[in-house]
Amino acid sequence: MPLTRRAGATRAAIINYTMAARAQRAYFGIHNQSNCLPNPVPHRHEYFQIYVNTRGETMHYIGGAQRPIGPGTLSFVLPFLVHYIPNTADGVFHVINISKDYLLPSLDLDVFELSEVPLARAPELAPFRFQHCLDFRFDETETQYLHELCERMAQEAQQPSGEDTASHLLIRSHLLNLIGMVWRSYGDEFRLCESQGKVLQSYKPAVLRCIRYITQNLSQELILGDAAQASHVSATHLAHLLKNETGKTFLELVTERRIEQAKTLLVFTSDSAAEIGESTGFGEPAHFARRFRQIVGSTPTAYRRRFQQEGMQTWVE
Template sequence: MDITAPAPRQRAKAAAAGDADIKTYRMVERSQRLDFEIRDQDARPPVVSLHRHEFFQIEANLSGDSHHVIDGRRCPYPPRSLVFVLPYRVHCAHHAADPRYYVINFATDFLRAGFALSPLEMEEASVAQYPELLPFVYEGYVDFVFDEPQFAHIRTLLERLAQLHARRTVGTLTRIQGTLLELIGFATECHAEQLQALSEHRVYLEGRSDALGRVVKFIDEHLARPISLNEVAEAAFLSPNYLSQLLKKQTGQAFVEWLTARRMQRARELLAHTGDRVSAIAKAVGFADEAYFARRFAQHFGMPPSKYRQSVVRER
């Protein structure tokens, strides 16, 4: 995570305006190893902008009051706390001056060979089958803060991981995997009651609803111009891949199909409730060519725009 970021409201405003440039990092860009790395705050300069990455990440705050933002939610990040970040989640952390922390990065298949779940599938994965995903899925809903004895154990695990990583040899990766699972499992156990309740109520669906709301709002505000999947995803604090999957799952449509349907719905409303010329309505919903707009409208509603307007007038 290792980021300093502006306040959530300022960041959301910048993203909605298209100013955000949310980079997706590969393991090779943020780690010296392609499978696993643990480092402290002195190992490399932090990223100071919103970002996402293709790998799993855990950050442990050893000292200094901080906060972090994940999927647009601002959450406390005090000393003796952990943050779990799923691949492709937009996130950032704001550290206090002179922070002390560990960052753990590990590839998606590090704990399970052949692990191939998409981000959306990770959220829906069976707890019994993938228990290690639980704190990652519900980060942002649970504050993973620990008391002193609990965090003392966590620090022991972190130091063990750092020592093992620094002197890798035959058999070391197996020990790293075991220690990492102990860290994830211990954090889950300490917050088991809250995680179990969230899992049973499928609270992640609320997050999807909020995300779709941000998607709809952004698109409705920018229908008059070309809109790309990437910029919508940035405005909604999602990865393009996740947004594509979410729309397909929720609506049965690909992004372009869903966007076109949204344009057509707005055009129908304007035809029914305004006296604007068809050419002006076409431009208002993102079509520079009136004839092309008319063809698409007829394909969508079974009649050209002018005939639809006439039918509405007759029915009033």
């Protein structure tokens, strides 16, 4: 299969895309066939993705499966799942990138744990979790409506920053409208798939155990050996699994999760930056401020001021 050969040949070099590299905003991005960014090989990304195909025929290689894509087909991709959709010369499509906190603002879980969440708690996840065993196809009239929803999202994504709050709400309403259409047509199949245990388990159990260990011990000193013991594998094997499954080293995962937790606390609590730095494992305030600025691009105080002043307290960057 084309994916197998390519993935096998470049497995060590699989690209990890971030929202900052592939989206107009920190929480959302949308492109079409005229301005899509290249993805010529199997890759993965740290965000959710929806591929809305209006015209053309191609194939979606995902999770060891192949799903055909034709006019009126929607394809859904979980974070960190290696996949590949070859674009066709005559294709008309939209690619939507969404952060976890924007899609699921009330779900306080790591992206690696989403396969264990009941559909009743997060119905938005259903098409992402069952993409490997279902094809989401719509007729011509429905496809035109889906295309219009994408165009509206694209228009709002281009609004100036002063319109960010309104655009944030409108984009999310269009996005949920799209997912709602999938639920209306495939809700029975979703429930059947869940009852039959067909949820795609994207990550090795040891990786999930490691992520939980990191998340539960952010304020403590975290070393690979202790995480490996909690994950029931050797340190060498865990390091290999993490790099293979996420594209990141243990230290990179720890730092990433500490930064994400710090951003959440900065926006949603009144704790001081020093208190937040200590509770997320950065220790000295100067070290926290320096690492935060290196990774996020602003100081913790500036980050808090930016989001609290804009009133954007329904999502985290």
